[in-house]
Amino acid sequence: MARIVAGIGTSHVPSIGGAYDRGKTETLAWKPLFDAYVPVRQWLQELQPDVCIMVYNDHGADFFFDRYPTFAVGCADHYAIADEGFGTRPLPSIRGDVEFSQHLCQSLVYDEFDLTICQQMAVEHGFLVPMHLCFDPLDTDWPVASVPIAVNVLQHPLPTARRCWRLGQAIRRAVESYPADFRVVIIGTGGMSHQLTGPNFGQMQADNDQDFLDRIERDPESLTNITHQELMNRFGVEGIELIMWLVMRGAMSPTARRIHRNYYAPMTTGMGMITLEEDQ
Amino acid sequence: MIRKQNDSQLQPGTRISGALVFDLRMSWRGLRINTMCNALSKAEERESFKSDEEGFMDRFALAESERAMVRERDFTGLLEAGGNIYYLIKLGALTGYGLYRMGAHMRGETYEQFLATRNVPESV
Numbered sequence: 408m409a410r411i412v413a414g415i416g417t418s419h420v421p422s423i424g425g426a427y428d429r430g431k432t433e434t435l436a437w438k439p440l441f442d443a444y445v446p447v448r449q450w451l452q453e454l455q456p457d458v459c460i461m462v463y464n465d466h467g468a469d470f471f472f473d474r475y476p477t478f479a480v481g482c483a484d485h486y487a488i489a490d491e492g493f494g495t496r497p498l499p500s501i502r503g504d505v506e507f508s509q510h511l512c513q514s515l516v517y518d519e520f521d522l523t524i525c526q527q528m529a530v531e532h533g534f535l536v537p538m539h540l541c542f543d544p545l546d547t548d549w550p551v552a553s554v555p556i557a558v559n560v561l562q563h564p565l566p567t568a569r570r571c572w573r574l575g576q577a578i579r580r581a582v583e584s585y586p587a588d589f590r591v592v593i594i595g596t597g598g599m600s601h602q603l604t605g606p607n608f609g610q611m612q613a614d615n616d617q618d619f620l621d622r623i624e625r626d627p628e629s630l631t632n633i634t635h636q637e638l639m640n641r642f643g644v645e646g647i648e649l650i651m652w653l654v655m656r657g658a659m660s661p662t663a664r665r666i667h668r669n670y671y672a673p674m675t676t677g678m679g680m681i682t683l684e685e686d687q
Numbered sequence: 688m689i690r691k692q693n694d695s696q697l698q699p700g701t702r703i704s705g706a707l708v709f710d711l712r713m714s715w716r717g718l719r720i721n722t723m724c725n726a727l728s729k730a731e732e733r734e735s736f737k738s739d740e741e742g743f744m745d746r747f748a749l750a751e752s753e754r755a756m757v758r759e760r761d762f763t764g765l766l767e768a769g770g771n772i773y774y775l776i777k778l779g780a781l782t783g784y785g786l787y788r789m790g791a792h793m794r795g796e797t798y799e800q801f802l803a804t805r806n807v808p809e810s811v
Contacts, residue, residue, distance in 0.1 A: 492777030605706025608790035673807035
């Protein structure tokens with residue numbers, strides 16, 4: 408039987424990708440962010456996951472408002488690197504696992520999550536930044552196969568915080584009903600506080616971010632009753648992305664142990680990270 | 688019970704710290720602007736915009752008021768007209784107005800003034 412071995416919550420800010428591509432990971436401005444992920448990559452290497460489920464949002468690279476899915480799941484053997492409007496990043500394309508994806512989709516739909524199933528999907532910074540923070544790319548591949556799960560956090564009405572939590576619980580049931588002896592890591596991405604529109608552009612709320620990090624570890628259900636409006640008051644309009652961390656947390660057991668935690672807020676977004684490990 | 692919970696996720700027309708929330712009403716209103724910006728994800732469309740901006744806007748049937756805002760690079764106005772920030776960023780990047788420049792304008796500051804308010808401006 409497959410099982411979830413680890414869960415990660417992490418920011419996916421695009422400037423992290425820019426700093427990575429331009430070799431700035433050792434600069435004073437970026438070291439506090441990149442150094443925090445060195446032990447995370449080491450830890451993941453030791454856990455040897457077969458599949459990474461990446462819960463992220465598209466920022467207009469592959470999906471458009473002509474038809475906009477609430478939850479879209481990749482069901483293909485590879486996923487291209489998307490052009491977000493400034494060219495394509497020099498990263499290997501993403502390897503999928505069709506059989507696992509098909510099982511996941513079937514299990515989730517029969518568990519009453521009415522997904523959009525994508526046999527073609529291109530991924531962008533929401534997916535790629537967490538990917539290269541958590542795994543070192545090989546020449547033409549990555550150390551794990553992936554399943555992208557894109558969540559609508561752009562066009563309200565969004566899925567509720569509780570719905571995201573329940574999706575995580577359903578993902579856990581799906582994983583545990585997969586017959587192969589697979590080790591799965593799930594990553595919830597986005598946030599933390601940021602506001603990219605209006606007269607308070609750039610507003611961050613570090614205290615609320617720290618409180619979220621505390622709660623996602625120890626009391627995640629207390630986050631599931633909060634409305635979108637209240638979440639945006641606490642974390643900014645675009646900080647609503649944090650509901651995607653609840654998908655990850657819902658897929659983990661309540662007693663999962665926290666291993667790493669980091670917070671850095673250099674420019675316009677609170678860049679948070681937390682990792683959780685299941686008992687073996 | 689369930690209806691009450693869903694209805695209270697977001698009061699229509701609410702601003703968060705002064706900012707509009709991109710909901711279905713905004714999305715419908717901004718559909719032409721966002722459709723045009725979405726096209727800029729393709730390199731050949733970026734070339735097409737650069738070589739003939741007016742002709743490019745013709746193709747997406749922008750209203751005259753929308754065209755004026757595109758000509759003036761008025762991203763604050765485009766946001767109020769239903770432009771979505773993540774699609775506007777594509778137009779911004781192409782025309783020399785990156786996110787931080789757009790943001791400085793939203794705050795009524797120069798780019799340099801905005802950078803001076805940041806914890807680590809060197810991470811730009």
